[in-house]
Amino acid sequence: MPKLTGKTALVTGAARGIGAAIAHAFLHEGAEVIVTDINVEVGQATADSMGATFARLDVASEADWTAITEHFPTLDVLVNNAGVTGLEGPFDGPPPAHDPENAQLADWHAVHAINLDGTFLGCRYAIRAMRRKGAGSIINISSRSGLVGVPMAAAYASSKSAIRNHTKSVALYCASQGLKIRCNSIHPAAIMTPMWEPMLCNGPDREKREAAMVADTPMRRFGTPEEVAAIAVLLASDDAAYMTGAELTVDGGILAGSAATPGS
Ligand SMILES: NC(=O)c1ccc[n+]([C@@H]2O[C@H](COP(=O)([O-])OP(=O)(O)OC[C@H]3O[C@@H](n4cnc5c(N)ncnc54)[C@H](O)[C@@H]3O)[C@@H](O)[C@H]2O)c1
Numbered sequence: 001m002p003k004l005t006g007k008t009a010l011v012t013g014a015a016r017g018i019g020a021a022i023a024h025a026f027l028h029e030g031a032e033v034i035v036t037d038i039n040v041e042v043g044q045a046t047a048d049s050m051g052a053t054f055a056r057l058d059v060a061s062e063a064d065w066t067a068i069t070e071h072f073p074t075l076d077v078l079v080n081n082a083g084v085t086g087l088e089g090p091f092d093g094p095p096p097a098h099d100p101e102n103a104q105l106a107d108w109h110a111v112h113a114i115n116l117d118g119t120f121l122g123c124r125y126a127i128r129a130m131r132r133k134g135a136g137s138i139i140n141i142s143s144r145s146g147l148v149g150v151p152m153a154a155a156y157a158s159s160k161s162a163i164r165n166h167t168k169s170v171a172l173y174c175a176s177q178g179l180k181i182r183c184n185s186i187h188p189a190a191i192m193t194p195m196w197e198p199m200l201c202n203g204p205d206r207e208k209r210e211a212a213m214v215a216d217t218p219m220r221r222f223g224t225p226e227e228v229a230a231i232a233v234l235l236a237s238d239d240a241a242y243m244t245g246a247e248l249t250v251d252g253g254i255l256a257g258s259a260a261t262p263g264s
């Protein structure tokens with residue numbers, strides 16, 4: 001039996017990577033899916049390829065969320081997936097510093113605007129859109145980096161940590177309102193998506209670089225976007241009716257131990 005029949009789900013940052021895999025898995029489970037992204041060209045193509053609806057949404061823009069509210073006033077599932085490290089590039093010259101000593105305030109704010117403000121705005125929209133039915137599931141994509149420090153990507157780690165905490169505020173708020181709106185966070189690590197391309201690059205050493213990056217991952221491999229999507233399906237479905245405010249790691253065991261050192 002499909003697990004999401006009759007539900008409408010909106011996924012942010014779903015043009016590619018984990019978001020696209022979640023959108024695809026939700027469709028497979030019978031949901032109506034709205035693929036959203038700031039990248040219209042790729043987002044539209046992704047939505048078309050799977051038979052989903054596409055809408056442009058820059059998660060950091062309050063005006064964009066207002067437009068989404070007008071187009072999609074009711075909702076059953078929201079996945080706040082869009083996210084950036086701030087190190088994506090391309091840059092004219094060397095990448096900007098993201099360590100606590102040298103990072104620029106503007107770079108710090110830019111990462112938080114997408115990752116954290118975007119999640120706040122998404123949760124606010126979802127609570128209002130789910131209140132009509134009195135039920136729903138909000139899934140916030142945090143990170144392993146929301147649970148440990150990352151010295152060379154401090155803004156990313158800070159924003160992901162705040163997402164983890166805001167998830168619990170949303171969960172408690174909705175429960176206190178007598179709403180069956182659940183809110184949980186997923187904490188992936190080392191999932192093979194285009195996000196890793198600037199670090200892996202193509203070339204003869206690519207395989208070696210990949211292996212080095214997962215050398216301290218207990219399962220010794222990258223995860224797949226589909227392995228994150230499977231957990232999102234669980235949280236979106238009524239099977240998870242008693243789960244709220246929870247955090248689920250999808251990280252090949254990294255956070256089960258204490259040996260792993262955050263990479264640069
Ligand atoms: N890949 C990993 O190893 C990993 C690990 C931990 C957490 N995550 C998190 O998972 C989520 C998805 O990561 P991914 O690896 O698929 O990344 P990705 O870079 O492949 O995809 C991110 C998508 O977000 C979109 N996006 C960027 N800024 C946006 C904005 N302002 N508004 C709307 N969309 C925007 C991009 O266009 C892109 O389609 C992110 O939140 C990321 O932090 C990924």
